[in-house]
Amino acid sequence: MAKFVTIVCAIFVSVYLAEPTLQFLSDERIKYINEVAKTWKAERYFPANTSEEYFIGLLGSRGYKNYTNEVEIKKYDPLYVENNSPKQFDSRENWKSCKQIGHIRDQGNCGSCWSFSTTGAFADRLCVSTGGKFNQLLSPEELAFCCMDCGKGCGGGYPIKAWKYFRTQGVTTGGDYDTKEGCMPYKVPPCYDEQGKNTCGGKPMERNHQCPKTCYGKTTVQDRYKTKNEYVINSIETIEQDLMTYGPVEASFDVYDDFSVYKSGIYRKTPKAKYEGGHSIKIIGWGEENGTPYWLAVNSWSKFWGDHGTFKIIKGRNECGIERAVTAGIPSTSRGPQHLHDDINNNIQ
Template sequence: MVKFITIVCAIFVCVYLAKPTLQFLSDERIKYINEVAKTWKAERFFPANTSKEYIMGLLGSRGYTNYSSEVEIKTYDPLYEENASVEQFDSRENWKSCKQIGRIRDQGNCGSCWAFGTTGAFADRLCVSTGGKFNELLSPEDVAFCCQNCGKGCEGGYPIKAWQYFRTQGVPTGGDYDSKEGCAPYKIPPCFDQKGKNTCAGKPLERNHQCPKTCYGSTTVQKRYKVKNEYVLNSPNTMEQDLIKYGPIEASFNLFDDLSAYKSGIYQKTPKAKFLSGHSIKIIGWGKENGVPYWLAVNSWSKFWGEQGTFRIIKGRNECGIERSATAGIPL
């Protein structure tokens, strides 16, 4: 009897293991997504053998859950235009002199998305507040590896604490890897070469760097830019109002594995998609396509991902928590 049960169990295990499954980035999985997704298209971007652990290494935002009561939740600003109804808004078009708003960056093999989302939004707001006189990139290198209270660099961090760092310590300028642009350019090489080939696949996560104490780019004087406050925006209305008044905002959300194969359209999580971790991006606008409202966001996975480095996600229903904990601050 025992022998019979053992044989039956062995057969069951073999049948179970032989059952076809939808692998993470297989042709079958991408085909399935394109069959069930009604408003967006999927296409392989990361190699088919990419592990979920690798993707999770790029997802460093710890700001995708509700913030504590100690953080200001902004609900009103006397400068908001409450009666203004704008169906479509694109910061790149509204502030054409601020060229860095549409700049697509590459965080490399590092979970520093939180540093890119916050410095990107802050740099844009500086440009807006100065009428285009400030038109540079701020340094995610400095934020990721100098802000001890923000998190653990490539292992993730808290966007709201980055804004607090901007208020108390400030942040210098800093362009892309090997660019010499600004004071503290990013030191982690990009994951995608000029032809869009992934050069980081299979490699371990980048180690955290030592905090740069002095400028090593083309700028020799380390001027540190500050904000006068920091706050959370947790409703579509305040997100819109703050963005249209002061400029782009950072937003963190729950990233599911299907988004890694995003190519175009308005993203909505598909059935069977699995949660990976929190991710930080920069929201630069919103709009509507075929009756579907969306947020327009800039990612930091190179210009080859998505819609030339940007993506759209459905707006107004807190998809993946994206309307739960956006962050921002007003330049000093």
């Protein structure tokens, strides 16, 4: 009898270890999360048979835990009279002419989140600094596969190095997959079709592309847009001040497996959640819900994930390191908040 019990236990353990996906995205796991999460709701997005390796592959932010004194740390300016931060701030509402701020993109089967968050924040800031005269998407395709110093394309990259690339090399325009918009549209196919069906399950990660040398979209002129600096922000007040002045910012944070099933509410890591990797997103505002403060952020996992592609994460306690290493840069067209209507056609170099 003891031998039989031992064999049964061995079989159970081997099955458990061989099929981690059943634990990772099982109905039981989602039910448990909804029982213990007090401020947010979980719902299936990735198919139940999605491997943990696939999910980890989407988390491509590198180096955000090790910013050094070599990087400018932007400090809070107590003399900035407009920093009486409101309880609620949404860049989409504050700069309504900048339609791309709330645009949800899909990085596909590629760990290029870092290129979406940084080009996204930079494009938003260009729109803000020009009073809406620049209203396009910048190219994560170019950044991911042309900036050799930034990282390894689909294998992840360094957000602060992306901002340095914007300053030294500039970046061109580029719309979503199969749109032909801009100079260099994204070439990695999305993982979800228009019906919300996953098309990447079981497929290997996209291989890195060759750096495009010329435009292949509708725009034939490769205009390059630059920043005049890059910096790290690591305090709540400074994040708010910078965001209200110049526009959305990039933020990297530690992702745990429960984040994969986020649907709505204010995310907080649940007990027993397993660390998976670093992810990069775009913070576009903040607010308060039922007395709980939050950051409002845009993800790059399609409009079907989360709250129509966005999520909220608790603010003020550095949840998952979200407030530890925010990055940004000021467009070279902008001379500060009092000059938000610089002409976008006035020699942007």
